[in-house]
Amino acid sequence: MTDTEKVLLYTNALDSWGIEAQVAMVMEETGEMLSALAKARRGRVTKDEIITELVDVSIMMEQMAVYFGLDEFREEKDHKLSRLKERLKEWKEKHNNE
Numbered sequence: 001m002t003d004t005e006k007v008l009l010y011t012n013a014l015d016s017w018g019i020e021a022q023v024a025m026v027m028e029e030t031g032e033m034l035s036a037l038a039k040a041r042r043g044r045v046t047k048d049e050i051i052t053e054l055v056d057v058s059i060m061m062e063q064m065a066v067y068f069g070l071d072e073f074r075e076e077k078d079h080k081l082s083r084l085k086e087r088l089k090e091w092k093e094k095h096n097n098e
């Protein structure tokens with residue numbers, strides 16, 4: 001599915017069910033993901049089940065980004081990824097010198 005198709009799909013979902021219902025879905029899916037990750041720590045969930053829950057949350061995050069501002073979301077994500085890259089570089093420099 002292309003980015004444009006995804007945006008249209010998310011917009012359709014938001015228009016059909018409304019932001020309040022979709023925010024409730026974010027909470028529900030996030031809870032399911034946290035539960036799966038907690039179970040994974042004890043080996044009580046399969047990798048496929050974890051992937052499914054990560055995808056559910058990812059879809060809801062993308063939908064929220066469309067609602068609250070996709071351009072701003074992407075800009076902030078790029079900013080934070082750059083910051084992560086810099087922090088990792090600094091950490092590696094520090095720990096390679098120990």
Ligand SMILES: [Mg+2]
Nearest residue numbers: 029032053056
């Ligand atoms: Mg789920």
